[in-house]
Amino acid sequence: MNLLVSDELENMPDGKRRLVVAALKLAARDGVPLNALGLRELAREAELNHNTFYRHFENLDDLARSTIEIIAQTIIDAMGTIRSKAASHADATEGLVNFFLDLVLRNPDAFTVGVREINTAFSPLRPLLVRVIDDIAKQSVVQIQAMNLVPLKDTTVLLEVAREISMQLFSAAVPLIKSPQQKKAIAEKLVQSIRRQFLGALAMESMKGL
Numbered sequence: 546m547n548l549l550v551s552d553e554l555e556n557m558p559d560g561k562r563r564l565v566v567a568a569l570k571l572a573a574r575d576g577v578p579l580n581a582l583g584l585r586e587l588a589r590e591a592e593l594n595h596n597t598f599y600r601h602f603e604n605l606d607d608l609a610r611s612t613i614e615i616i617a618q619t620i621i622d623a624m625g626t627i628r629s630k631a632a633s634h635a636d637a638t639e640g641l642v643n644f645f646l647d648l649v650l651r652n653p654d655a656f657t658v659g660v661r662e663i664n665t666a667f668s669p670l671r672p673l674l675v676r677v678i679d680d681i682a683k684q685s686v687v688q689i690q691a692m693n694l695v696p697l698k699d700t701t702v703l704l705e706v707a708r709e710i711s712m713q714l715f716s717a718a719v720p721l722i723k724s725p726q727q728k729k730a731i732a733e734k735l736v737q738s739i740r741r742q743f744l745g746a747l748a749m750e751s752m753k754g755l
């Protein structure tokens with residue numbers, strides 16, 4: 546598995562990086578939450594002494610939070626780069642969808658774990674993942690407004706649409722991981738859905754006061 550690339554990860558000590566990679570691999574393979582992994586098994590997978598864990602993390606909750614924060618920041622940074630290079634909303638939508646799906650295929654363990662936890666009602670990691678979705682949506686709104694990619698005036702509505710789109714993207718990870726050959730069809734479906742959501746929001750806004 547190629548782990549997500551971010552400045553934080555690239556600057557991370559080798560032992561810490563190994564633990565993050567091993568945690569995602571085990572959690573995805575065994576269906577175990579990140580904060581419920583066995584320390585000895587985790588250390589063995591990372592090819593480290595199990596006492597090394599506490600040099601990098603306070604506990605398994607700390608490991609889980611750190612891993613999810615790395616994933617979130619990587620997605621936010623990359624989405625910002627794609628939008629900044631887009632000449633239009635159409636370009637931004639297609640670029641964002643294709644980037645995200647490529648990211649999923651490069652990092653199936655990370656997305657398998659993330660999607661599972663966000664859809665588990667009593668997961669202790671769910672609130673953090675929901676906050677990640679909100680952060681991605683808020684950053685999307687800032688960039689969309691700054692670049693005038695969508696002429697929606699109501700920021701609240703724009704944020705709601707951005708949040709729904711973020712959830713859609715994450716949900717698409719599961720079928721993509723199961724059937725990577727369907728990437729093109731999944732991408733087309735997502736692009737159409739995103740455009741419909743923005744067009745619907747614009748139509749509703751234009752009807753206000755009628």
